[in-house]
Amino acid sequence: MAEFRRRVRVPVPVSQLFAWHERPGAFLRLSPPWDRPVVVSHVGGIRDGAKVELRVHAGPIPTTWRLEHRDYIANQQFRDVLLEGPFSSWVHTHSFEADGDGASILDDHIVYELPLGALGAAVGGGFASDTLDRVFTYRHAVTVGDLERHAEFAHRPRLRVAITGATGFIGTQLAAFLSTGGHEVLRIGRGPVRPGVVDVSWDPARGQLDASALEGIDAVIHLAGASIAERWTAEHQRAIRDSRVEGTSLLAHTIAGLSHKPRVLLSGSAIGVYGSRGDEVLTERSSFGRDFLADVGRAWELATRPAENAGIRVVHLRTGIVQGAAGGALAKQAPLFKFGLGGPLGSGTQWVSPIALDDHIGAMHFCLMRDDIAGPVNLVAPEAVTNRAFTEVLARVLSRPALAPAPAFALRLALGADMANATVLASQRVIPEVLQEKGFRWRFPNLEQTLCFELGQNAG
Structure with a gap:
């Protein structure tokens, strides 16, 4: 098993950070554009039992990901568990914690296993690690940037x-x-x-x-x-x-x-x-x-x-x-x-x-x-x-x-x-x-x- 972890501080309360992830469009906003992602279906939000199907390009090759959300705790966490896709296993835990009154921490922790066991890890381990680093640099930049922009007009009614x-x-x-x-x-x-x-x-x-x-x-x-x-x-x-x-x-x-x-x-x-x-x-x-x-x-x-x-x-x-x-x-x-x-x-x-x-x-x-x-x-x-x-x-x-x-x-x-x-x-x-x-x-x-x-x- 391999692990990846990335944390980022977001300048909004934890309730706002969690709500952002629950709303329609979050999956699309977080999907790196260079992989040409397509959300085929997404039913049930991020609560337990909700499912999402994605089509993602790894280079020229399209891959399909089918994930299920589990272990939902409001304002604390939810998990994505791979049901079908290019990895042998994949569990992504999104954790949320307060950092004072007006800020919060987003912790993305992924435990995964590449196909073909030790051979897959030897051949593709470095590529997988570099790809995750690239993807989560992008995702965290989007998360922080979007929430900052919405916070600027938090005093205005939603439209x-x-x-x-x-x-x-x-x-x-x-x-x-x-x-x-x-x-x-x-x-x-x-x-x-x-x-x-x-x-x-x-x-x-x-x-x-x-x-x-x-x-x-x-x-x-x-x-x-x-x-x-x-x-x-x-x-x-x-x-x-x-x-x-x-x-x-x-x-x-x-x-x-x-x-x-x-x-x-x-x-x-x-x-x-x-x-x-x-x-x-x-x-x-x-x-x-x-x-x-x-x-x-x-x-x-x-x-x-x-x-x-x-x-x-x-x-x-x-x-x-x-x-x-x-x-x-x-x-x-x-x-x-x-x-x-x-x-x-x-x-x-x-x-x-x-x-x-x-x-x-x-x-x-x-x-x-x-x-x-x-x-x-x-x-x-x-x-x-x-x-x-x-x-x-x-x-x-x-x-x-x-x-x-x-x-x-x-x-x-x-x-x-x-x-x-x-x-x-x-x-x-x-x-x-x-x-x-x-x-x-x-x-x-x-x-x-x-x-x-x-x-x-x-x-x-």
Whole structure:
């Protein structure tokens, strides 16, 4: 048998730490994104007899974990016992203890046995130990970070929040984050109602949204829209625009007509509204650009006007390049860099404005809870970097060379000139002026911290 133990101090009372683990979304928040985890099923919370099934990738190989929760004692402990999976045995005890009035200690203790007995321990023991260290560094950082963010607004009431795009790369984690903070999440989605998957049904193309299901909500977060990462045929360009403008217009008109209107609408937007501007420093006060994405962004933001006219606080979430191992640009880039196929895009002098997924979620939560924020808000890290600098940092974090540049002409041939010029070759040096003025705190203010956290690498 082998053992692993990791303890962390959390700056909230033990009752809050334990409650965070009991709420929906905790398992997802704690799952390292680089393993591409999928919660297949999770029934019964963490109380005795509850079961969870996970699909996790160990490198390219998917593995299934079936676990049962046992030995639940409120505010003290619960255990995960492996029923089926890649280990011969696995018992994970989560222990909780007070550390003064306002803090607590989380103790994760795992006793496990690798398959194939002594041979398995000799061959895989070091890998298992290193993997656990990497995983629990991530888990404890998430636990502390999430609870600190919720504690900042502990004096505010918990909210009923409706989210579009809640099954996407960002929306999935946002819904989990809000749920673990004690907020009630309603997922707006296509198809029939399936609690926890689709709570409110809509079809923007047909102008259909169940308004009665939105009565009494406190907030709406609108993230849905067709991907801009697919090749821009004329048909897909229409889908990019229509999915954003029609969906936003339907949502804004619907909530404006409710008897009990939500207090706030956080509506998706993007830093693409500024167009490609070279070395110009861009803030929320900067003008719109003049390319396809800028035109879409302007129409997207204008579509919220009915909600604003009805007295609902509206925030336009001008999102930068969100860095997360499970989705978005980084999920495509990291595998190439791991195989030594990474390099600058075009000249590499164009500016990019990234933000860690966890800081993006934190910034949305900050805008949700702060009544004094309205209008455009740039959701980016405090400092933009050039594409060449981004490439160098990612290569360093992954301990790989970056010797395979992608010339601009090749990118224009592969993607089409309009798409390449407005996305991978665009230069947007964006500053988060509103978040800075309002006192938002980034957990990962620089790029290396962001990439180390999201990819599970040690900074060094």
